[in-house]
Amino acid sequence: MVDPRLNIINERLSKIGKIIAVSSGKGGVGKSMIASTLALALSRRGYKVGLLDLDFSCPSTHVILSIEGLFPKEEKGIIPPEAHGLRYMSIVYYARDEPSPLRGVDISNAIIELFAITQWGSLDFLVIDMPPGIGDATLDMIRFVNGINFLIVTTPSKVAFETVRKLIQLLKDLKVPIVGVVENMKMRDSPFIREQVERLAAPFLGGINFDYKLEDSMGDVKKLLETEFAQSVEEIVSKKL
Amino acid sequence: MVDPRLNIINERLSKIGKIIAVSSGKGGVGKSMIASTLALALSRRGYKVGLLDLDFSCPSTHVILSIEGLFPKEEKGIIPPEAHGLRYMSIVYYARDEPSPLRGVDISNAIIELFAITQWGSLDFLVIDMPPGIGDATLDMIRFVNGINFLIVTTPSKVAFETVRKLIQLLKDLKVPIVGVVENMKMRDSPFIREQVERLAAPFLGGINFDYKLEDSMGDVKKLLETEFAQSVEEIVSKKL
Amino acid sequence: MHEWALAEAVISTTLKIAEEKELKEVIELKIKIGELQQIDQEIFEFALSQLRSPMLKNAKFSLETVKAELKCRVCNHKWKFSTKNMDHDVSEFIHFVPEIAHTYLKCPKCGSPDFEILTGRGVWLDSIKGAK
Amino acid sequence: MHEWALAEAVISTTLKIAEEKELKEVIELKIKIGELQQIDQEIFEFALSQLRSPMLKNAKFSLETVKAELKCRVCNHKWKFSTKNMDHDVSEFIHFVPEIAHTYLKCPKCGSPDFEILTGRGVWLDSIKGAK
Numbered sequence: 001m002v003d004p005r006l007n008i009i010n011e012r013l014s015k016i017g018k019i020i021a022v023s024s025g026k027g028g029v030g031k032s033m034i035a036s037t038l039a040l041a042l043s044r045r046g047y048k049v050g051l052l053d054l055d056f057s058c059p060s061t062h063v064i065l066s067i068e069g070l071f072p073k074e075e076k077g078i079i080p081p082e083a084h085g086l087r088y089m090s091i092v093y094y095a096r097d098e099p100s101p102l103r104g105v106d107i108s109n110a111i112i113e114l115f116a117i118t119q120w121g122s123l124d125f126l127v128i129d130m131p132p133g134i135g136d137a138t139l140d141m142i143r144f145v146n147g148i149n150f151l152i153v154t155t156p157s158k159v160a161f162e163t164v165r166k167l168i169q170l171l172k173d174l175k176v177p178i179v180g181v182v183e184n185m186k187m188r189d190s191p192f193i194r195e196q197v198e199r200l201a202a203p204f205l206g207g208i209n210f211d212y213k214l215e216d217s218m219g220d221v222k223k224l225l226e227t228e229f230a231q232s233v234e235e236i237v238s239k240k241l
Numbered sequence: 242m243v244d245p246r247l248n249i250i251n252e253r254l255s256k257i258g259k260i261i262a263v264s265s266g267k268g269g270v271g272k273s274m275i276a277s278t279l280a281l282a283l284s285r286r287g288y289k290v291g292l293l294d295l296d297f298s299c300p301s302t303h304v305i306l307s308i309e310g311l312f313p314k315e316e317k318g319i320i321p322p323e324a325h326g327l328r329y330m331s332i333v334y335y336a337r338d339e340p341s342p343l344r345g346v347d348i349s350n351a352i353i354e355l356f357a358i359t360q361w362g363s364l365d366f367l368v369i370d371m372p373p374g375i376g377d378a379t380l381d382m383i384r385f386v387n388g389i390n391f392l393i394v395t396t397p398s399k400v401a402f403e404t405v406r407k408l409i410q411l412l413k414d415l416k417v418p419i420v421g422v423v424e425n426m427k428m429r430d431s432p433f434i435r436e437q438v439e440r441l442a443a444p445f446l447g448g449i450n451f452d453y454k455l456e457d458s459m460g461d462v463k464k465l466l467e468t469e470f471a472q473s474v475e476e477i478v479s480k481k482l
Numbered sequence: 483m484h485e486w487a488l489a490e491a492v493i494s495t496t497l498k499i500a501e502e503k504e505l506k507e508v509i510e511l512k513i514k515i516g517e518l519q520q521i522d523q524e525i526f527e528f529a530l531s532q533l534r535s536p537m538l539k540n541a542k543f544s545l546e547t548v549k550a551e552l553k554c555r556v557c558n559h560k561w562k563f564s565t566k567n568m569d570h571d572v573s574e575f576i577h578f579v580p581e582i583a584h585t586y587l588k589c590p591k592c593g594s595p596d597f598e599i600l601t602g603r604g605v606w607l608d609s610i611k612g613a614k
Numbered sequence: 615m616h617e618w619a620l621a622e623a624v625i626s627t628t629l630k631i632a633e634e635k636e637l638k639e640v641i642e643l644k645i646k647i648g649e650l651q652q653i654d655q656e657i658f659e660f661a662l663s664q665l666r667s668p669m670l671k672n673a674k675f676s677l678e679t680v681k682a683e684l685k686c687r688v689c690n691h692k693w694k695f696s697t698k699n700m701d702h703d704v705s706e707f708i709h710f711v712p713e714i715a716h717t718y719l720k721c722p723k724c725g726s727p728d729f730e731i732l733t734g735r736g737v738w739l740d741s742i743k744g745a746k
């Protein structure tokens with residue numbers, strides 16, 4: 001018995017210029033905020049962009065972008081609906097706002113299913129909002145997606161970086177490309193993260209300050225794009241892609 | 242073929258007064274800081290306390306408590322070594338500081354193994370630092386551990402609460418006891434979380450302010466216990482158990 | 483019509499295997515369809531026939547549906563999947579992503595969503611008969 | 615000596631099954647031991663014999679070691695587990711928590727730590743022969 005889905009995944013992604021998995025060993029470091037903002041910023045610069053929320057246990061991008069009332073069209077697969085100019089895909093289309101108590105094996109299976117049936121079409125960028133840690137979703141992206149790139153997010157905190165160090169080490173071991181490391185929620189100047197990242201021979205992209213107004217922009221794309229946070233994402237990430 | 246480990250788990254936990262899983266739908270909300278501080282606070286009040294770090298993908302409590310150079314003794318099982326007065330157990334004894342790219346099925350298996358072989362002895366409290374989300378570890382605690390209680394951590398953020406709401410809903414559905422919900426990293430007064438929690442008919446324990454000095458206490462237990470953060474954990478959680 | 487995407491996966495995998503085995507022609511394709519996913523078999527067969535490449539021009543497509551059985555991880559109860567009394571939207575969600583079953587279905591005995599899908603999940607390429 | 619904890623699990627499970635089946639006596643216990651966990655068989659058998667309850671007083675313990683085979687999820691390569699050339703500490707870590715293998719072992723073909731443990735993991739109660 002052969003699972004036929006595995007063989008079609010890279011064909012479904014074949015017309016995508018660059019695939020970027022926004023990832024971290026740690027939760028709550030800003031992966032979803034950065035993934036959403038990065039996707040919007042690239043789209044505003046005229047690129048065709050897809051955004052895929054792969055944090056099935058804790059999907060967040062639909063809250064950040066206030067996406068409601070959409071559902072993929074069925075047509076030789078499923079077509080991600082447009083939201084704020086992005087082709088947007090998330091488990092919430094199917095789970096609505098119910099809890100999804102999925103084990104790793106279910107997450108892996110659902111990921112394979114979505115990759116096998118989603119028709120992204122031509123895109124310049126596909127941004128993937130990853131769950132925290134180095135579990136099924138991360139291992140599946142490494143295993144299945146040819147040419148995937150990781151954008152790694154950390155905070156200045158020692159506990160956050162400790163887990164990010166492990167992710168970087170894993171990706172380096174496996175020769176998976178790292179776009180760079182972003183230090184999010186900076187509250188003061190400290191070279192600690194930059195030094196640590198450089199010691200691991202990974203590209204350090206820069207820091208994003210803690211933005212006290214960010215929470216107020218939750219669910220309001222226009223406001224979000226006007227924040228200092230969004231400006232930093234544009235400066236240190238979007239412009240470098 | 243029967244897995245004999247499943248049958249012994251609750252015998253291993255039989256001399257523990259109360260088991261508290263510090264949990265959240267979301268990462269980075271302060272589960273590990275609260276679990277560590279709560280365990281220390283209870284221990285300082287004279288209770289016999291165990292601390293189990295169950296976030297195998299991203300273990301943090303050993304960094305917070307600066308635990309190094311310990312290893313469990315082997316004696317009719319494994320005996321958690323003492324650290325700062327706590328019986329302390331973590332995957333880092335075995336993984337050291339290497340990345341542990343475990344899938345859900347491996348996490349579940351490793352959890353069952355540790356519960357089957359760890360000899361906690363008599364404890365008043367066992368505090369468990371959970372990984373984020375509602376995946377294998379959370380489902381296994383619900384499935385295996387008789388009398389488990391969940392202490393739920395959120396931040397004031399809408400994205401954090403959205404995922405916490407799902408966890409509360411799941412636990413309520415399954416009639417798993419919830420000690421209460423803590424709102425961590427408050428930056429301003431807002432009744433939003435309290436109201437939401439009360440609407441779900443879960444106990445709201447109170448808020449913990451964002452503590453700018455907390456990061457400086459990382460790895461220094463004496464300093465940690467002197468922070469405003471620790472005082473709040475003592476006031477709103479430890480005293481109520 | 484997302485059946486088409488799955489049919490395409492089946493054909494593409496068949497061609498890959500046929501190439502590896504150096505087949506000149508594929509004679510029969512055995513496909514197992516899990517009940518849980520509620521594939522529209524007519525549409526699926528139509529898609530397969532539309533996707534016939536020269537290598538598959540005379541291939542017979544044998545489809546077999548596999549009943550879906552679920553097993554609770556908490557109380558070990560086993561039960562059969564049924565769309566009877568199921569909300570139409572929910573059954574459609576499971577059609578697209580079978581794992582979504584964990585969001586909406588519960589063990590009928592103990593109420594847990596922590597169950598295993600023993601059989602009847604997904605679409606499988608069971609075997610290929612070919613000529614060299 | 616954490617073998618004792620696993621032996622205790624085996625005995626406790628046996629007694630539970632014996633009770634469910636209303637056995638008067640257990641005659642034989644078949645136990646499978648996964649190679650990966652590197653159980654010290656002598657200590658394990660000693661622990662089992664120390665834990666004999668009345669119900670098990672004449673029980674024969676049949677132990678069988680199951681070779682550990684690993685399969686890479688990335689490149690499908692299969693290989694046998696071996697402690698040859700393995701750091702002593704690492705082999706001890708795997709002894710306690712077999713999943714730690716993913717931290718230290720890699721697929722010898724492609725270098726991935728993303729492999730499946732096909733056989734040879736853990737301790738299993740294979741079957742119980744008893745008298746009513």
Ligand SMILES: Nc1ncnc2c1ncn2[C@@H]1O[C@H](COP(=O)(O)OP(=O)(O)O)[C@@H](O)[C@H]1O
Binds near residue numbers: 031033060185
């Ligand atoms: N630079 C920042 N300044 C202030 N708050 C931030 C910043 N980045 C993220 N946040 C907040 O931190 C929380 C976690 O962000 P999120 O993107 O959900 O993290 P993750 O996806 O890594 O779990 C959210 O409440 C978000 O609004």
Ligand SMILES: Nc1ncnc2c1ncn2[C@@H]1O[C@H](COP(=O)(O)OP(=O)(O)O)[C@@H](O)[C@H]1O
Binds near residue numbers: 160270301427452
């Ligand atoms: N009340 C607080 N004030 C300031 N920082 C906090 C507070 N609670 C937690 N933190 C910080 O937030 C980060 C995440 O905390 P952590 O306990 O690791 O979260 P989790 O275990 O939920 O992932 C850490 O850097 C920690 O120091």
Ligand SMILES: [Mg+2]
Binds near residue numbers: 032058060
């Ligand atoms: Mg996120």
Ligand SMILES: [Mg+2]
Binds near residue numbers: 301370372
């Ligand atoms: Mg933590």
Ligand SMILES: [Mg+2]
Binds near residue numbers: 098099101586595
């Ligand atoms: Mg549910």
Ligand SMILES: [Mg+2]
Binds near residue numbers: 340716718727
């Ligand atoms: Mg490794």
Ligand code: NI
Binds near residue numbers: 484
């Ligand atoms: Ni369809």
Ligand code: NI
Binds near residue numbers: 617
């Ligand atoms: Ni031992």
Ligand SMILES: [Zn+2]
Binds near residue numbers: 554589590591594
């Ligand atoms: Zn059940």
Ligand SMILES: [Zn+2]
Binds near residue numbers: 687689
């Ligand atoms: Zn390999």
